[in-house]
Amino acid sequence: MVKITGIEFRNPTILASGIMGTTGASLVRMANSGAGAVVTKSIGPEPKTGHPNPSMVKLDCGFLNAMGLPNPSYADFDNEIKIAKEGADVPVIASIFGGNAEEFVRVAEGLTEAKPDAFELNVSCPHAEGYGATIGTDSCMVEAITAAVCDAVDAPVWVKLTPNVTDIRSIGKAAENGGADAVVAINTLRGMAIDINSGYPILGNRFGGLSGPAVRPVAIKCVYDLYETLEIPVIGVGGVSSWEDAVEMIMAGASAVQIGSAVHEGIEVFGNIATGIEQFLQDNGYAGVEDITGLAHEVI
């Protein structure tokens, strides 16, 4: 059992936003496959179709994607959260986005009736103009948006950060100053792939975000830095696909880990990683995840 921002999780693995989170039914399926909590697809103020395909491509080192925040808007999504809450026996976290504080608040308030266990603010999508990282690279906006949403809702507020900044600590600090209950790091790294047969960038949006094994060392360093700087918990995400990866992320400073691209290899990944972490803790005489959270900071 893990407790973060007042919410109890049966294990420290969480389904990351943007993966299998478009419908209530798929969120329930991920919970049933072992996830300790699930985060929805990012939901915005208006329906959005996203970028043209190809929107995701597997490369040798990871995955490149540019979905473009496709979503049915909060008005059409509250029912999916209700389905997820009814069917899944784990916390359901609503990921939301907007172009400014007012839009974030409108979406958060619009979903409040469905009673998500927490909100995760997407200020980090690297490829949607006017949204995501456009906001998340500006610490003043991150603080203002976080403060506005924290004012508007009672549920805990997590802020998901972009690694595409000079210093992620300053953005994390802005979220904390705005009243965030936790930060989630990292979203994808901006990247691109080109088809050498034609010269066309492969993604419909031309560029997108890199995830998977390639980004894990970047995520580990970001989590390490944020843990050192912030008082609030850090939830680690980026390239975790095994229990060893998860333990490494926790030792860098994560209170829990989110898993995304690794779902490609099988949805059993949550149960497998949770079991592996549990076994590791037991084998090494640790009472819980909190015993090894940030361990890398203590052994110097």
Place this chain on the structure above:
Amino acid sequence: MRPINAKIIQIIEETPSIRTFRFDTSLNDAQPGQFVMVWLRGVDEVPMGCSFKNGITVQKVGDATSRLFELKEGDSVGLRGPFGKGFTLPAKDENILIIAGGVGVAPLGPLADSAASVGAKVTTILGARTASELVFEQRFSEAGDIHLTTDDGSAGTCGFVTTVLADMDVSAYDRICVCGPEIMMFNVLKMLQKKGAHDRAEFSLHRYFKCAIGVCGACCMDHEGLRVCKDGPVLNGSLLLDSEFGNYKRSSSSQRVKV
């Protein structure tokens, strides 16, 4: 995988709105019912059932397929795949019923070839709106028995594939493999349920795909969250009975829309 470059070596006009495109590259490990993502560079990328190891059979319906129909022999597209789960492979002496409607013939053509080549007995119900819209009639005939149906009666039985199916004793078939418009497939599922054969039936489904590799969840069906791109596109009838199938699907913005 990155898209592989596939040059069009032959274009066959199957009907006024359906064409087969054959490529210089073969996806030799493609199983009947699996699909490829066909990338029309600068326009879009869309899923297509493989109608041959090196070919797709396509109806012109939107931006991507309109662009594809503008291409000529010698032009090229990008291909990723084969992806997804296809039909159960037929075995020697099995009895297979194929039910194909319109461009739904695409993934069933290779299944008929495969069944005939291993010594399975194949019966096909092939339907279309009108005689000129029937596709792969000769291909299915070469694999076994064939029943034609057209909405207007211009060839075979006047009516739908279900008109023929209604009078059939399906207990003889080990498997029933279906692809066509969703309403047609839904009517077939309901009829097979009445005949107690829905759990021996496999349906090739169509949903809006984004990632196509089982990660994003855009093609998930209610109420089990099955991913059409990875758990499907071929799904057993028993998985579809209490589902959104025949009722609604999701648009590109994940909103529910009527089938």
